[in-house]
Amino acid sequence: MPTRSHTLVVQVEDHPGVLNRVMSLFRQRGFNVDSVAVGHAEAPGISRMTFVISGDDKIVEQVTKQLYKLLEVIKVNDVTGENTIQRELALIKVNANDRTRADIMRIATDIFRARFVDASPDSLTLEVTGPSDKIESLLTMIRPYGIKEVARTGLVAMTRGGGTGTLSIVRDAVA
Amino acid sequence: MTATAKAASAPPIAEAEPAAKAEASAKPNIGARVLCQALEREGVEVIFGYPGGAVIPLYDVLPEFGINHVLVRHEQGAGHAADGYARATGRVGVCLATSGPGATNLVTPIATAMLDSIPLVAITGQVPQAVIGSDAFQEIDITGITLPITKHNFLVRRVEDIGPTVQKAFHLASTGRPGPVLIDIPKDVLLAKGELAPLRPIELAGYKPTYTPHRRQIKLAAQELRNARRPVILAGHGIILSGAMDALRELAERAQIPVGLTLLGIGGFPQAHRLCLGMVGMHGFAHANRAIHEADFVLGVGMRFDDRVTGKLSEFAPNARIVHIDIDPAELGKNVPTVVPIVGDARQGLQMLAAEIEPLEHDEWLAEIDEWRRVPPYRLSRPSRTLQPQYVMERLHHLTAGNAIVTTDVGQHQMWAAQFYRCDTPRNWISSGGLGTMGFGVPAALGAALGRPGEDVWAVVGDGGVQMTLFEFATIVQQRCRVKTAIINNGYLGMVRQWQQFFHDSNYSETLISGPDFVMLGTAYGMASRRVERREEVDEAIRWAQAIDGPALIEFVVGQEENVFPMIPSGASFKDLIEEGV
Structure with missing residues (x-):
């Protein structure tokens, strides 16, 4: 079975230690996590975790089933290949001097619509949002200038259109 | 302080109530009592436990309740005994330990229960919340440690959470695919004033086991x-x-x-x-x-x-x-x-x-x-100068009419028991399958015996495994359990030796193991004990043990290099089956 990248949206009860339980499960069973993003969801008491994991479909099915065995996990959605909006935010600090500054700014703003959030005599810090591959592309383009620091949030995802796909069960649970 | 002294310092309201009730209500209700009340409410009759600093408040009040506390000799014994109790009765087994080393000693039993889907509730004391995270004396993060080996675990932070947590723990342990649940309770929660919350319908959004197939x-x-x-x-x-x-x-x-x-x-x-x-x-x-x-x-x-x-x-x-x-x-x-x-x-x-x-x-x-x-699986009739363990199992089955509860350790004796003690009765065959825990047999027998008093429990163990948990002989004797221990002594860690023989050119590295004089050992613990070395003695010895109203020990000295057949080597298929006599 081919290995590919999967995006899992996991809705969990917002209790202390839940992230630990989820990550412990991934570690224990040898599932590879490429990125993780956690924050509050729309309903009170519910957190939304977005995982990017790589593996074949069988592994992802096993991940999903094992996640459901955790008490706090309410809903797992594999949104891979669905019509989803996927976004990640990155802060990138790159070497810049009078000679290179203009080039970096042109690449970052014209092509990647990044914003500049800080500058110093020898660096620029830019903020970019988009799908992970866009951030990868930007990093590739500016790497020759010398990247000093990168901070990425991990991917978050949401399905397009009016449906929520994840919420009815969550609402029932909270009500 | 005596109960009378406590009553004397009671608030005036107690005086208006009937005497018996007055005494109970005179004591301020604290977390430790709430916990016992919650356990009673779940129908807990037996707890296997061991005291320690963090759970002294619990032990202080335990005698007030109708729960039989069985004092084991090591927390591992408590865990396996609770497991054996659960397997023998179908009820939830409960074990109790203090914080730190008490809690970590439960790790192997909890993992054993996890791998075999056994309903177990493990209660551990924890250091007071004020010092959690400070590496306090006997502090260990047991909820962190047991994360991957429990179905779920809880750290109880407020006295009002004790009741609902116990309710949830028993529900989780015994429903769906059963498994162990750990409840960690800091000492200050056990001491905090509080009342038992009434039972409420359990609402767990993420837990809805499917019983009825589609x-x-x-x-x-x-x-x-x-x-x-x-x-x-x-x-x-x-x-x-x-x-x-x-x-x-x-x-x-x-x-x-x-x-x-x-x-x-x-x-x-x-x-x-x-x-x-x-x-x-x-x-x-x-x-x-x-x-x-x-x-x-x-x-x-x-x-x-x-x-x-x-x-x-x-x-x-x-x-x-x-x-x-x-x-x-x-x-x-x-x-x-x-x-x-x-x-x-x-x-x-x-x-x-x-x-x-x-x-x-x-x-x-x-x-x-x-x-x-039609091809007989094993040639038991083959001549042998030494006592054959398979024969012992076969006779045990015959003389108990297959009605005894049998617990085992892990290894050759376990497989011989599985093959030749042809158990027909559910909950009479008690063995660590998934985790393969040596040392399981003796404490599990203790638990089974307490769950089903009056019935004979045979702990069939090897001379290796029995040395891991034989301290529970003291508990078995103290409780006067009808546990009959059959030590299958071949002087080796037999299953590993068998693998060494087959797959490592008979390089018996560190599998030759000595032990004490088991008859003297059993006698020292206060058990009727004897040794059997010849085939002709087997029946008489088993009958002798059956006649004893209490624990007994028989050491069966068997052939040193007896093997378990047939065998499909690890990672091989039926086609590679080894029938006998390699």
Whole structure:
């Protein structure tokens, strides 16, 4: 079975230690996590975790089933290949001097619509949002200038259109 | 301080109440009492435990309650005893330990219960919340440690949470796929004033086990079964956990399907039944494994296609279409591809399938299996100058009429017991399957004996494993349990030695193991004890132990290099089965 990248949206009860339980499960069973993003969801008491994991479909099915065995996990959605909006935010600090500054700014703003959030005599810090591959592309383009620091949030995802796909069960649970 | 002294300092309101009630209500209700009340409410009769600093408040109030506390000699003993109690009775087993080392000593028993799906509630004391995280004396993060080996665990932070947490813990431990649940309670919570919250309906958004299988899946399974010419049922622990013995028999007889048993499925189907294949897997009967190898349909029910059952996955049941019923959806398709996965309780699944299927005949297939069966699996009659362990098991089965509860450790003696103590009764076969825990047998026997007083429990153990937990002999003697310990002494860590013989050129590295004089040891603990070295003495010794109203110990000195046959080497398939005499 081919290995590919999967995006899992996991809705969990917002209790202390839940992230630990989820990550412990991934570690224990040898599932590879490429990125993780956690924050509050729309309903009170519910957190939304977005995982990017790589593996074949069988592994992802096993991940999903094992996640459901955790008490706090309410809903797992594999949104891979669905019509989803996927976004990640990155802060990138790159070497810049009078000679290179203009080039970096042109690449970052014209092509990647990044914003500049800080500058110093020898660096620029830019903020970019988009799908992970866009951030990868930007990093590739500016790497020759010398990247000093990168901070990425991990991917978050949401399905397009009016449906929520994840919420009815969550609402029932909270009500 | 005496109870009278406590009553004297009671608030005035107590005086208006009847005397007995006054005394109880005079004591300020604290977390420790709330915990005991909550345990009583769950119907807990026995707790296996060991005191320590963090749980002194609990031990302070425990005598006020109608719960029998069994003082073990090591927390590992408490955990395995609670496990043995649960396996023997079907109720939730409860063990109790203090913080730090008390809690970590429960890790092996908790993991044992996890791998075998045993309903266990482990209660641990914790240092006061004010010092949690400061590496305080006897502080350890037991909820962190037990994260991957519990079905769920709790750290109770407020006294008002004790009642609901205990309720949830028992619910989680005993429903769906059962398993161990740990409750960690800081000392200040045990001391805090509070009351037991009334029972409320349990609402766990993320926990809704499916008991009733989907009808469409049952219909699909029935169709697969109809198409089969060479069907086999593989029945596991789920049969016993869900009480599916009758349902299994009903389906097997109705559709004339032979039944193979996993190690923990033993007791789920009568072994003398014509349709019973006996144990399957690494040390299963050759005809049973051959039946699976030749089958065109395998119904796995309440089992998980563990590697000790399947051997090499790619060559397991190569011609079979596999239908799998399990209450844990994560087991379906985990190890073997299934044509019809069915999420649900084993009993309900089997009942629905039996109702769906018309009577079937598989005479040709059964006759074929009977032909394979004709080859006796083991030549017990072969001359031997030493006592054969298989013979001991066979005699034990005969003389107990198979009615005794048998617990085991792990290794050769466990396999001989599984093969030759042909247990027919659910909850009478108590063995650590998944984790393979040496040292399980003796404390598990203690727990089984307390769960089913008056019945004989035979702890069949090896000379290696027994030395891991023999401290519980003291508890067994103190409790006057009818635990009869049969030590199968071959002077080796026999199963490892067997592997060394077969796969490592007989390089018996560190498997020759000495022990004490077991008869003197048993005597020192206050047990009637004796040694058996000859075949002629076996029956008399077993009868002698049966006649003793209390614990007894027999050391059976058996052939040193006796092997377990047949054997499918690890990671191999039925085709590589070793019959005997390598």
